[in-house]
Amino acid sequence: MKEVMVRPERCMGCRSCEIACAVEHSESKSLFAAVGESPSPRKRIYIEYIPEHAASVPVTCRHCEDAPCTTVCPTGALSREEISRKVVHSPELCIGCWTCSMVCNYGVIGRQKEARVAVKCDLCPGREVPACVEACPTNALVYAEVKDFSGIKRAEAALKLARGMKPGSAL
Amino acid sequence: MKPKAYERSIDPATRAMLLKAEKEGIETAWDRYEKQLPQCSFGQLGVCCRNCNMGPCRIDPFGEGADKGVCGATADIIVARNLLRMIAAGAAAHSDHARDAVLTFKKMSGGEAGSYGIKDEAKLFSLAAEYGISAEDRSKEEITAELASALLAEFGKQEGPIQYTRRAPETRLRLWAELGIEPRGIDREIVECMHRTHMGVDNDATHILLHGLRTSLSDGWGGSMIATEVQDVLFGTPEPRKATVNLGVLSEDKVNVIIHGHEPILSEMIVEAAEDPTLLKLAKEKGAKGINVAGICCTGNETLMRHGTPIAGTFLQQELAVITGAVEAMVVDVQCVMPALGSLTGCYHTKFISTSPKADFPGTNRIEFHEEKAYETAKEIVRTAVENFPNRSPEKVSIPDEKQECMVGFSAEAILKALGGTPTPLIDAIAGGSVKGIGAVVGCNNVKVQHNYGHVNLVKELIKNNVLVVTTGCNAIACAEAGLLVPEAASMAGEGLKGVCEALGIPPVLHMGSCVDISRILVLASAIAKALGVDISDLPAAGAAPEWMSEKAVSIGAYVVSSGVYTVLGTVPPVLGSAAVADLLTRGLDGVVGASFAVEPDPFKAASLMLARIEEKRKALGLKA
C-alpha cells in the first residue's frame, strides 16, 4: 500500500500539513468555512518541534502491518482494511477508552473531544494524494509505496555520490 | 480535456496568447500561481504576524495549538493589524501618485515644467473656488500657484479637514465627525497606521479598524480625488469618445509602444511624442508604417479616457502583450507592474523601460523621467522603441485578432452633461424604477479567479436587472473587452435601463476612468445624494470588486464602505482568521457607517447580493420595487 513517507530533513515546520489535514477532515472541506465549524476539525498529522536541534519532524500514522492499536481495541473500532491494508477507525464503535492511544508507538491517535472518540489518519479516502502530502511545500511528505520511497532515497544517495566524484577520479 | 488556457481566462485573445506561451514554454502569472499552491493557510487567514522579531507568530485556526503570539496578540489583534497595514499601503500608493501629480502641477505653475499647461480652465477655477482662492483680477498663473500649494498642503496637514471631504453630504460628514474618523492629513493617517501596528501600540481590533476607515477616507476623498482633479486640470476632463481595446489593438506593421502603470504624467507626453514627425519619419526608415501607443492598466485608462488611445489589456494581460512578440517597448511607471516582465521581455526583442524615480525592475533599460524635460524624455523613449523595431522577429509574432470597440470618457461632469446638466433625469429614472439603482464595479484581475469571468458576469447580471453600472480600472477594461462599453450593449440590459441608455445614447456601463478615478464615483454619488437630500448610504447603490488583488483595492473597499456604499468582494481578504474582525466587516459596520462588506466569489450570487441591497434601499426611500 502507499503510505505517507517522511523526509524530516526537508521539513520547515510550516504546519501546512496539519491545517490541510484538519480542513480535509472538516464538514465543508474548505479552509475559510472550516475555521468557523464546531466541533472544530481535528488534525491527524503532527509537527513535532525539537528545540535542541531546532528541527521539526512530521509524525503521522504508519499504518503498521501488525498495528498495536487494532490488537488492543476492545470493540473492533480500530481495524485493518483487508484490501487497502489501511488501519481504519470507525467512530460509531469507539467507546473512548483510549487504550489505542496508550499503545500507539507514534502517539498519533488523537481525540475528538466533542464526539468523545478517537481520530487518526485515514489517508484521505476519495483523494488521489492525502491532503497533508499535497499541502507540503517542501515535499517533506511523500505518498509512496515503501519500495518506491526507498527508490527515491537511493536516487538521492546516488546523486550525492556523483557530486562527490571529481572528473577523472575513476583513474 | 480543455487546455489550461480555457480555465484561466474567458477572453479569446488571452486564451490565444496563453496557448502561445505554453507552446513557447513561457511562464506566466498563472503558472507561477500553480507553483505556489497550496498557499499558506496562516497567510490566507491573516493570522501570521511578522511585525516584530520575537515572531514570526502564528495562531492555530483550529484552537489546538497557539492561541496567542509571543506578545499575547490574539487572532483578532493580528488580523486587524495586518489589515490596517494593507490599507496603509493602498492609501499610500494612491496618495503618493497624487503627490506627484500635484508637484507637476506646481512646477508647471512656476514654469519649470514647460511641457505641461492648463487643459481645463473651468475646473481650475472651480477647484480654486473650493479652496476659497478668489479669481478677482488675478492672473491664471497666480491662481494656479496658490491652488497648487493649497493642494500640496493637504498631504502634510496635521489638523483636518481635507478640503474635498466637504464634497460629501452633510449627514455623512457629521457621522465621520462623531466616529472620529474624519481624516486629518493624508500622510499623517498613513504614518499613524505604521505606528499603531508597531509592536505594542494599538491592540484593540475595533479601535485599529476605525483608524483603517479614517486612513482610507484620506485616500478616497483625499489622495485619489486630488489626483483625479489635478490630472483633469492638466490633461483635460474626459469626455465621451470611441476607442478600441484588447490585444488585437497591437499593430503588425507599426512600432508598438505599451504604456503600463498608473500615472498619466509621462504617458500623456508619450502619446504626443508618438505623433512627432521626426520620430514618424524615423519609424518609416526602420520599415514601420507608424507608431502605435497602447495602454495597459490605469496608465492606459488615463490616456484612453482623454485621447481614446487604445488599450491592450488588463492587469493579467501585461505579460501576454509581450508574448505577442510585437511589442517594441514596454514602458512602465508605478503600481501593478510585474517584476516578471524583466525576464519575460528578455525572451523577446521587447525593451522593458522603467521611468519612475521610485520604481525599477530587473532587466530594464532605465530612462528616468523628470517633469522639467518631460517631452524630451518621452521622445527618447519612443525613439528607443522605434529603433528596436528592426529587431522584431516575425516568426515570433502573433497578434490575436480580437479588438473591441468601446465608448469611454464618462467623467462625473460628462455624465451630468449627458443627462442635460443635472442628475434629475437619472434620479427620475431611478425613482420611476426603470433604473433600479447604481452599481459601482471596479478592481483588478486575480489569478484566483478565471480572468474577467467575475468582472463580466457580475456586470452583465447587474445591467440585466436594470442597474446602471459605473466602472473604473481593470474592470472597465474587462467590460470593454466583453463589448459592454458600447451603446449597443443596451440590448443586454433590462427593459428599463435599455430605454434610458437608448434615450441618452450611452452604454449601460459607464467607464469613469482609472482606479484613482473611483473618486469620480464618490463625487457622482454625493451629487445624487445631495440632489435627493439624503445620505450616500441611503442611495439604491452598491459596489463590487470581483477580481481584486492589490492593497489599493483594500483601501478603496474601505473608503467606499465608509462613504456608505455596500461592497461585495470577489476574492477572500485575509481576515477570516478572526471571527470578530470578519463579523465587524461583514455585519458590524452596517451599524457604524451604514454599509458593510460581503465576500462572494460567484459573480451571479454577488450580483443578487447587490440587487437585494439596492431593493432594500429603494424600499427605505419609498420607491416602488
Place this chain on the structure above:
Amino acid sequence: MKTTEKRTLHPTICPYCSLGCGFFLELEEGKAVGIRYMPEHPVNEGSLCPKGNAAPDILNHPDRLKYPLLKTENGWKQLEWEEALSLAAEKLGTARKENGPNSLAFLGSAKCSNEENYLFQKIARLLGTSNVDNCARLCHASTLIGLGKTLGAGAMTNPLADLSNSDCVFVIGSNFAENHPAVARQVLRAKDKGAFVIVADPRLTPTSWLADLTLRLKPGTDVALLNGMMHVIVNEGLLDRNFVREKTEGFPGLEQALQRCCPETASRITGIPPSEIIKAARAYARAGAASIVYSMGITQHISGTDNVTACADLALLCGQVGRKGAGVLPLRGQNNVQGACDMGALAEFFPGYGKVGDAEAAGRLKTLWKTDKLPEKPGLTATEIAEAAGKGKLKALYVMGEDLVNSHADSSRVREALESLDFLVVQDIFMTDTAEYADLVLPAAAWAEKEGSFTSTERRVQWTDRALSPPGEAKPDIEILLLLAEKLGLGLPYRTAGDVLAEISGAVPSYGGMTKERLKKGFGLIWPCPDSSHPGTPVLHVGRFKTPDGKARLIPVEYQSPAEIPDPDYPFLLTTGRVVLHYNAGSMSRRSKALLEKEPGLFVEIHPSDAKAMEIGEGNRLVLETRRGKTEATARLTGKIGPGVLFMPFHFPGTNVLTGDALDREAKIPEFKVSACRIRRE
C-alpha cells in the same frame, strides 16, 4: 510536620534499598497507618517502589522482637535489659581475656545508622580487634577496591538525578528496574531526551525492556565484553585523547593489553555477536555524556574487582567521568551500606577509609579517641569471620542487624560455623534464622523508631527523626551499644546520635561539615562535605581525581572464567539475584502480607528448552543441587534466561545453601552469581 485530620505526617527515608527515597509516614495514635508521597524529594520525586509502599508493615508487626531473650534448654527465656547486657559484656570480656581480642568478631549492619555503625566499630577496635565488617563485603566490596584504585574513591561519581543528563546509559550487571525502581525514572527521562540505553545482562529483565540495545552475555564474562568494547574504541580512535593524556596514567599498558581483545574474541567468550559489541562501543564513546550503571551483576564474582576496574577503564578511556551526565554509578544494596563503609565498619579500613596498619591514620584516630592503642592489622572480613568461626578460631560473635545465614554464600557451612561459637549475640528486629542460633537476642528498633543519619548510594547523607516508639522493650541500636559500652567499661561520652555525628565529622574528613541541623535542612548533604560552609559535592572527580597526583589510573584486566563452570555432573549454571517484591534475606519483605502474597515462595527460572528436555512443567517442584547443598523450588519456564542457565532469587532461605564460597582475591566478595548446579523433578 504536616497534619491531616487527627493523623500526623512524619518525613522519613525508605529503609529498604540504597536510593534513599523519601516519603511521609502517616501516624495515628503512635501507630504507622499509612504513607503519603513526597514529590519534592530529589531522588524519587514522590514515587515509591512496592517495597517502599509496604515499608510500614515492618513497624508494629506482630513478629517484632519485644524483649531481650536468652536461649535455655527449654526454649527462649525473657530477660531484663540489665541482665542481658551484663551477660553480653561478661561473655565478651572473658572471651577477650582468655583468647585475646581477635577471638572476638563484630558484624555491623548496613541497615543501621551511621552513628550506630561508627559506635559499633569503635567498640570493636577499642576492645582491640579489627574483626569488624558489614554486609558490604557481600555486595560492593569490589567497588570499594576497584574504583578506589582507578578513580581514587570507591563510590558513585554522580547523583542519580544526573542520569537524566546522559546521552548514553550503559547498564551492566544491574537490574535497577526491579532492584532500584526509582532509577528507571531518571533513565527514562534521559531516553525522552533521546538518550541511547544499553543493557548488558545474561537475563532479560524489566530493565532490558527500557533498552535500545540488549547484550545477553554469558554469566561471568563481563570483563571480556568490556575489553572488547575498549578494543573497538581504541581501534576506531573513539577515545578521548586529551582526557587520557591529561587526566590518566597507564594508557600504554591498557592499549597493549587490549590488542588481544578484538570483538570476535569477546564474542566467543560472551556469546554476544561482534556487531553488537561494536555498536555498543560506538554508542557509548560517541555520546556527548555517557554513564555506566552497574550493580551486583558486576561485583559478586571472583573477578568482581576486575569487572569494576574494567568499567572504570572504559569510562576513563572515553573521558566519561567528572562531568554532568558522565560518570560511573554503582548502585549499592542496603539503605546505609555506603554509610557503614564510610564509618569504617570494615576489617581493613578505619572511619574515612584510613587503612588499618597505616600509622598516620591510626595516629589521628588515637588522638580523637583519646586512646593509646588500636589494632595494627586488618581484621577478618564478614566471609572470613564465618570461616574462622567454623574453624573454632572465634569464640564470641556480635551480630547487629544481619541475617548471615541467609545472606552469606553456602549457608549450610555458615550454620555450622555459628553452632561452633561459644557465644553469639544477635541484635535485630525480627527472630531471623541467624538469631535462632544466638545465645542472646537483643530486640532493636526499626528505622522510624530511632533517629540518626543514613548515607544513600549517591553519597547523600540524610537525617531521620524518631517517628514512633519501638514495640515492647525494644531499644534503638545506639542505646543498646552505649549501655553495652558502659558495661564493658569503655565509657563513651555521648547521649544522642547527634553527639556521635559530631565526633564522626572529626573522624571522617568527607563528613567534616555535617551536623544534625544541616542534614535535617532540605534533603541532606552529598559528601565530600569537608567543612560547615561546604555545600556538598554531587559530582566527583571534576578536574582532578582523588589520587595523590590527581590523575586516574588505567589498569588493564584479563578475563578469567568463573570459579565453577558447568560440567557433566553439574550441567547447569545457576545465577542469583533479586526480584522487585522482596528484599535481600527477606527478613523484612517476607513479613509483609501484601508483598508475600504476590511473591509467595522460592522459584527457579529455567529455559523452556531445558524444561522440555527434562519434562519439567510450569509449577513443578524441583530439587536443585550444587557441590555445597540442595534445596527445593518451584519451576518457572521463561525465555528470559538462556538455555543451560538457572536463575533464583536469594530472598528465601533455600538459595544460599547452593551458592559458592569462592572469593574475589582482592575484595574477598563471594561469587554469588555463578555456581554449577544440577536439577531433578521431585
Place this chain on the structure above:
Amino acid sequence: MPEAVYADLSRCIGCRACELACERENKSSRISVKVLSGLAAAPVSCRQCEIPLCTAPCPKGALSCENGKLEYEAENCTGCGLCTLACPFGTAVLRAGIIERCNLCPGMETPACVATCPAGALIYTEPGSLGENIRQRRAKRMNRALEPPAPAGRRAE
C-alpha cells in the same frame, strides 16, 4: 483537566508498586499489572470510557455516565454483576456485592497509583495529550538518525 489513569507501556517496568499503593489506599487493589513474557508489562485499571459499556446493562442505574464522567452509587447496586460481564477490561470487579472499580482516589490530588509509579509510566491526564511524549521521542529518534555521528573522541565540554 485529567480524566483517567493511563499507562505508557513503553515505560512500565512491571514493579506492581501501583497495586500495593492502591491496596493501601482502597483496601483492595483496583489496578493490576500483567507481565507478558516476562518483559512487556501492562497495568490495567478502569479506563473511565467516554461511552462506557458497563453502564448499559445496569438495572438500577447504580453505574451511570454523565457527560463522560462515570459515577457509581453503591446503595443502588444490586450486585448483579452484569457490568462485570459488560466491561471489556475486567476492571469492574464484584466483591461482596459491591463493584470495586477505580474511582481515581477522591480527595487526592493524584491517584495513589500514579503518584507512586517509579518509572512515571502511569499518567493522570486528558486523553488528547496521550500521544505527545511518544511523538516527541519518535521525532527525536528520526531526527537523530539524520545527524552525522559525533567526531571521534571529541565533544563539547
